[in-house]
Amino acid sequence: MPIDSQPICYSLIIPVFNEEAVLPVLLRRLDQLLARLQGPAEAIFVDDGSSDSSPIVLQALVKRDPRYRYIGLSRNFGHQIAITAGMDAAQGKAIVVMDADLQDPPEVVEQLIAKWEEGYDVVYARRLSRAGESRFKRATAHVFYRMLGRMTTVGIPADVGDFRLIDRKVLNVLREMPERDRFVRGMIAWLGFKQTEVAFHRLERVAGETKYPLFKMARLAVNAALGFSDAPLRLAIWCGLVVSSLALLYGGWVAVLWMSNDSHLVAGWSSTIVIVSLLCGMNMLMTGIVGLYVGRIHAEVKHRPLYVVQERLGFERELAAAIQPAMRAVYE
Ligand code: UDP
Ligand code: MG
Helix, strand or coil: CHHHHCCCCEEEEEEEEECCCCHHHHHHHHHHHHHHCCCCCCEEEEEEECCHHHHHHHHHHHHCCCCEEEECCCCCCCHHHHHHHHHHHHHCCCEEECCCCCCCCCHHHHHHHHHHHHHHCCEEEEEEEEEEHHHHHHHHHHHHHHHHHHHHHCCCCEEEEEEEEHHHHHHHHHCCCCCCCEEEEEHHHCCCCCEEEEEEEEECCCCCCCCCCCCHHHHHHHHHHHHHHHHHHHHHHHHHHHEEEHHHHHHHHHHHHCCCCCCCCCCCCHHHHHHHHHHHHHHHHHHHHHHHHHHHHHHHCCCCCCCCCEEEHHHHHHHHHHHHHHHHHHHH
16 A cells, blocks of 8 residues: 555644744654654644744645645634644544644654553653743743642643643544633543653753743633632632631620720721621622532533543443344244
8 A cells, every 4th residue: 555545643733833943953853753653644733823934834845745734723823722723633543742842852752652552542741851941931830730730630740741642532532622721731631541651851942932921821821720620719718718707706806895895996997897807708708609600600611521431341242132132033
């Protein structure tokens, strides 16, 4: 069978946003990687609304080399959506997401594939170190992953980006999760399956600037927290409980002072404070309760599957056993 007509084994998904400075190096390294892979592979570039020459370079490449594919989004939809667009188009049995700036070294892809061949369905690449990133970015990332770990019940691995390999069956269920504010690494963790990691040292960006300025990072962090935890919703309940308890305690103390005819008691002021803080606390508590319902609605509208089945065994046998007597009756 000619190579072109064989089913694709590996799909590499590479989101690209104004990466013209890194493209020459990226394309050379990708070429080497694709040549080394055992089995037909495709590399899908998703242009996330670049305004530089990246789309022109990539389109020209795709025209002359059948291993490459190109998807051009109509504007900048953000990294997570770009990855999703690439996943929707991927044809491979194993799908690898990697950054365009070579911070995720192509050599690690081969290690991810080796683990997949051992039978793992999700192989994520964990960052042992992060070269060339500002101390602020490293510190905020560190805090973010630890806080997220405490807030969620889904085991989202720490220090892991979107650089990972997933099996086709994981992708198929991931595509049934239509939520709009996507935190893809969390969604994959939520799905379960047989997961493992490969550790690597994250390199410096080969050229160009980061496309994740502070506001985009903050938005991703908010998406992660809201999509995978209802701790922020419960916060109002806790605040409400604390404030109203303090108000009640203070009210009790004021009552004691009043009964003992304490001269420090300013008439009118204490009762006003007690009433205002009690009402404030009750307000927060009620907001928190409404929040719990909002949380339920939020969970419903995400339309995630209720559960994900990894395998089903024995059902065919039962079916065969049920059919056989009936068939026998027909022939007798
Ligand atoms: N990216 C994207 N859309 C965006 C921002 C980034 O497609 O809105 C791509 C970018 O081209 C790169 C990857 O996402 O391939 C990761 O971005 P970057 O390297 O700038 O993030 P950092 O490594 O600094 O966190
Ligand atoms: Mg980068």
